[in-house]
Amino acid sequence: MSTVFNPTIAAITLRGLLGRRRSLLIALPSLLLLALTIGLRAATNINSSHDFGWPGVVLGQIGLVTLLPLTAMIIGTSVLGTEVDDSSILHLLATPVSRATVMFTKWIVACGATLVFAVVPIAIAAFIATSGYVDNPGPLDMTFTPIKGDASEAVGVIVAAAVGAVVYSAFFLFLSVVTKRSVAVTLIYILVWESLLTRFVSGLRLLSIGQYELGIADGVGHLPNLNSNLTVSTSVLMSVVFTVVALGYGTRRLQSFRVSGEAA
Amino acid sequence: MSIDEIPVQREAERPLPAPNGGPAEIVLDNVTHWYGNVVAVNDITMTIGPGVTGLLGPNGAGKSTLLHLVSGFLAPSRGTVSVAGRTAWHNPGIYQVIGLVPERDSVYAFLTGRQFVTATAKLHKLPDVAAAVARALHMVEMDTEAADRRIDTYSKGMRQRIKVAAALVHEPRVLLLDEPFNGMDPRQRMHMMDLLHRLGDAGHTIVFSSHILEEVERLSGTVQVIVAGRLAASGDYRTIRRLMTSRPHVFQVASSDDRTLASALIGRQSVNGVELNPAGGLEVRAGDYGAFSRELAVVAREQGVRLRAVLPADESLESVFAYLVAS
Numbered sequence: 299m300s301t302v303f304n305p306t307i308a309a310i311t312l313r314g315l316l317g318r319r320r321s322l323l324i325a326l327p328s329l330l331l332l333a334l335t336i337g338l339r340a341a342t343n344i345n346s347s348h349d350f351g352w353p354g355v356v357l358g359q360i361g362l363v364t365l366l367p368l369t370a371m372i373i374g375t376s377v378l379g380t381e382v383d384d385s386s387i388l389h390l391l392a393t394p395v396s397r398a399t400v401m402f403t404k405w406i407v408a409c410g411a412t413l414v415f416a417v418v419p420i421a422i423a424a425f426i427a428t429s430g431y432v433d434n435p436g437p438l439d440m441t442f443t444p445i446k447g448d449a450s451e452a453v454g455v456i457v458a459a460a461v462g463a464v465v466y467s468a469f470f471l472f473l474s475v476v477t478k479r480s481v482a483v484t485l486i487y488i489l490v491w492e493s494l495l496t497r498f499v500s501g502l503r504l505l506s507i508g509q510y511e512l513g514i515a516d517g518v519g520h521l522p523n524l525n526s527n528l529t530v531s532t533s534v535l536m537s538v539v540f541t542v543v544a545l546g547y548g549t550r551r552l553q554s555f556r557v558s559g560e561a562a
Numbered sequence: 563m564s565i566d567e568i569p570v571q572r573e574a575e576r577p578l579p580a581p582n583g584g585p586a587e588i589v590l591d592n593v594t595h596w597y598g599n600v601v602a603v604n605d606i607t608m609t610i611g612p613g614v615t616g617l618l619g620p621n622g623a624g625k626s627t628l629l630h631l632v633s634g635f636l637a638p639s640r641g642t643v644s645v646a647g648r649t650a651w652h653n654p655g656i657y658q659v660i661g662l663v664p665e666r667d668s669v670y671a672f673l674t675g676r677q678f679v680t681a682t683a684k685l686h687k688l689p690d691v692a693a694a695v696a697r698a699l700h701m702v703e704m705d706t707e708a709a710d711r712r713i714d715t716y717s718k719g720m721r722q723r724i725k726v727a728a729a730l731v732h733e734p735r736v737l738l739l740d741e742p743f744n745g746m747d748p749r750q751r752m753h754m755m756d757l758l759h760r761l762g763d764a765g766h767t768i769v770f771s772s773h774i775l776e777e778v779e780r781l782s783g784t785v786q787v788i789v790a791g792r793l794a795a796s797g798d799y800r801t802i803r804r805l806m807t808s809r810p811h812v813f814q815v816a817s818s819d820d821r822t823l824a825s826a827l828i829g830r831q832s833v834n835g836v837e838l839n840p841a842g843g844l845e846v847r848a849g850d851y852g853a854f855s856r857e858l859a860v861v862a863r864e865q866g867v868r869l870r871a872v873l874p875a876d877e878s879l880e881s882v883f884a885y886l887v888a889s
Binding site for chain 1: 626630633635636637652654655657658660661662664666668669670672673678681682684685686687725728729
C-alpha cells in the first residue's frame with residue numbers, strides 16, 4: 299500500500315542519528331584513518347608510497363576491514379537498534395506503513411550515512427595514499443598528484459568501500475532486529491569473526507563482508523598488499539546474496555515484531 | 563482538595579464526531595499467551611464494544627500483554643484476536659483502525675511535540691496533515707507553545723499527552739492505552755478522563771489498563787479485572803467495587819487491654835474473628851470494612867480501652883485481586 303522508501307521515516311531516522319552526539323563518534327574512526335594516512339604519507343615522502351607498501355595495508359586492513367565496519371556498526375545499530383531497545387519503534391510500527399518500507403528506508407539512511415562518514419574519508423585517504431609526486435619535494439609538501447595509473451588503485455578501494463557500506467548496513471540492520479544485543483554481536487562479528495577467525499580458517503572467508511571488500515578492491519584496482527582471498531566475481535555475488543538475505547529476513551522479523559512483555 | 567473539587571474547564575458539552583467506519587468491536591476468543599513457560603494471558607474470552615472499558619489488575623497481571631495482543635504486537639499462542647473483524651497480528655493495515663498509546667514513554671525525544679504528531683499523521687497518509695495535527699493537539703490541550711518544544715523537555719504527563727495526540731491523529735475507531743494516567747497531575751488526569759469519556763460516548767472503542775481502582779472507577783462503565791493472566795471479574799464497575807469493599811479485611815489492633823477488647827469485639831456483627839497475638843495486640847477479621855471502622859471506636863470507648871494502633875494488614879492490591887479471583 300505504500301512506496302518502498304518513506305521520507306518521513308528517513309527524516310526521523312536521520313535526525314535521531316545525527317542530532318545526537320553520536321555523530322562525533324561516527325566520525326572518529328574516519329578521522330583516525332585520515333590522520334594515519336597523512337602521517338604515513340608525509341613520513342614516506344621520498345618517492346612513491348608504493349616503495350613502502352603501506353597503502354594496501356592501511357586502506358585494506360585498517361580502512362576497509364576495520365574502520366568501515368566500525369562506522370557501519372555505529373550507524374547500523376543506531377538507525378533501528380536503539381528504537382527497538384527502548385520500544386520507541388512502536389510509534390513507527392503502529393502505523394499502516396509496511397514493515398518492508400520501514401526496513402528499506404532505514405537501510406537507505408544507514409547506507410547514506412556510512413557513505414558520508416566512512417566511504418568519503420576512505421576515498422580521500424585512498425587518493426592521498428596512492429598518489430605519487432611530481433618530483434621530490436620537501437617532507438611537508440602535500441601536493442599529491444596521481445601518477446602511474448595510481449588512480450585506479452584508489453578507485454578499487456572506493457568501489458569496495460561503497461559495496462561494503464551497502465552490505466554492512468544491511469547486515470547490521472538485520473542484527474538490530476534479531477537481537478537486543480546488536481552492538482555486542484556486531485563487535486564480535488567484526489573483531490572475532492572478520493579480524494581473527496577468517497585469518498586462520500580459510501573457509502570462513504566466504505562469509506566475511508570484509509573479504510568481499512578486499513576481493514573487489516583487488517579485482518578493480520590491484521593495489522598491492524591487500525591480502526585478498528576471494529575473486530571479484532565471488533565477492534560481488536556474495537555481497538548481493540548477503541544484502542538480499544539480510545534485508546529479506548530482517549523484514550520478516552520486523553513483520554513479526556513482538557513487544558517484550560511483563561513476564562518476558 | 564480532592565480530585566472532584568479541582569476546577570476543570572470541561573469541553574464535555576461539545577460532543578465528538580462518531581468514528582469513521584462506525585463502531586468497532588474487539589473480540590478475544592480463548593486467547594492464551596505465554597513467554598517461554600510463563601503464562602501471561604490464560605484462556606481469556608471477551609468482547610469489548612464501543613465505550614470506555616478499563617482493564618484492571620495488579621502489575622504483572624497480563625494487562626499489557628493483552629493490549630499488545632489486541633494491538634498486533636504479540637501473536638496469541640492459542641486462540642484468536644480480532645479488531646473490527648480483522649486480525650491484528652501481521653496486519654499493518656489494522657492501524658488505520660487502531661490508535662496505540664504504549665506505557666513506556668520512549669518517544670522521539672529529539673523532535674518537538676508538533677513534529678512528532680505531524681510525522682505520525684504523515685505516516686498515516688492523512689489528506690490534511692496540518693488540520694489533523696491541530697485537532698489532535700487541541701484534544702489533549704497541547705496546542706500551546708509547548709507543542710513547539712522538544713519532547714525531551716517535557717514532563718512525564720506532557721509526554722503521555724503527546725503520545726495520546728499522536729495516537730488520535732488519524733481518528734482511530736479503537737484507542738488502546740496502556741497505563742495512560744501514569745505521571746499525570748490531577749488536572750491532566752481529569753482532562754484525559756473527560757476526553758476518553760467523550761470519545762467513548764461518540765462511539766469509539768476505548769480500552770485502557772490501570773492498576774488503580776479509582777482511575778477505572780471514575781472512567782469506565784465496564785471493567786475487566788485481570789489477575790495472574792486470567793479474567794477474574796467482568797462487568798459494571800459498581801459490582802466490582804461492591805465485591806472489593808465487602809470482602810473480609812484483617813486489622814492489627816494494639817490497645818491498653820487486648821483481652822477485654824477482643825471479647826467485646828467478637829460479639830459484634832461486623833467482626834468475623836479475633837485472635838490474640840502472642841507478642842501482644844489483636845488480629846481482627848472484619849466482614850465489613852466501613853461498619854468495623856465505626857464500631858471499633860464505639861466498643862473501645864464502652865469498654866474503657868485505649869486504642870494504640872489500628873493497621874489494615876492486607877490492603878495490598880494483590881490481596882484485593884486475589885480475593886476477587888477466589889470469589
